[in-house]
Amino acid sequence: MIRNVQISDAQQILDIYNYYVVNTVITFDIEAVSLKSFTEKIKIISLDYPFIVYEEHNEILGYAYGSRFRPKPAYNHTVESTIYIKQGQHGKQIGTELYKELLQLLKQDNFHMVLGVLTLPNEASVKLHEKFGFKQVAYLKEAGFKFENWQDVGFYQLTF
Template identity: 60%
Template sequence: MMRLVTVEDAQQIVDIYNYYVMNSIVTLDLVPFSVKDFEEKIKTISNDFPFIVYEVNNEVWGYAYANTFRTKPAYKNTVELTVYIKHTELGKQIGKKLYSELLLQLKNQNYHVVIGGLTLPNDASVKLHENFGFEKVAHFKEVGYKFDKWHDVGFWQLTF
């Protein structure tokens, strides 16, 4: 089932995220987060933006949220999206379900543009975004360094 995040989800969310911090270039974070870090993140983000989880039998299998794209007031109708799926549950269309709900909420809240930033290569995330009508609008070469290698970052945009 899909529902709004609660602070009590922090441990499961940080477990999902830290797997990618330690084992993947999907995020360019280099240091694992603490539960307290994610409790603060949940409080801060969910006060202003949609933050949802996908749960099965009281276990969080994925989460997605919108957040500030840039802090200048002129950007207030643009948000950046994030989605992470528990690595053992990939391939079950959870990201698609989370994005469907998140995009619906953002559209209903009158946001105009949503941005997805992806470390490349990341075929699954590119496919997810493009299936929702996002278009690639930027590609920055070798801007992130992780696992002793330079990585590109691309940005995909959807305009409502």
């Protein structure tokens, strides 16, 4: 079931996220995030943007949200999308279902453009974005440094 995030979900969502922080280059956070700061992040984001979770048998298996792209007012109709699936739950269409719902909510909220910002290579995420019509519009070589290596970033754009 897909539903809106609740503050009580914070620990489960954080566990999903911190796996990626500690074990992958998918996010550019370097150290595990604290529950306090992540809870605050959920509160702030969900005030203005959709933040949804995929729950099955009281366990959160993934989450997705929109967030501010840049702080200048001309960007108010552009949103950055984020999606994470719990390790071991890939290949079950959870990401597809979450993204379908998130994009529908963003469109209803009159956002004009959605940007997916992906560490590359990341075949699964690229396929997910392209499945929904996102097109790669930028490639930033060596944009981030994590695990003693430079990481590339791709910007994928969907316009409603």
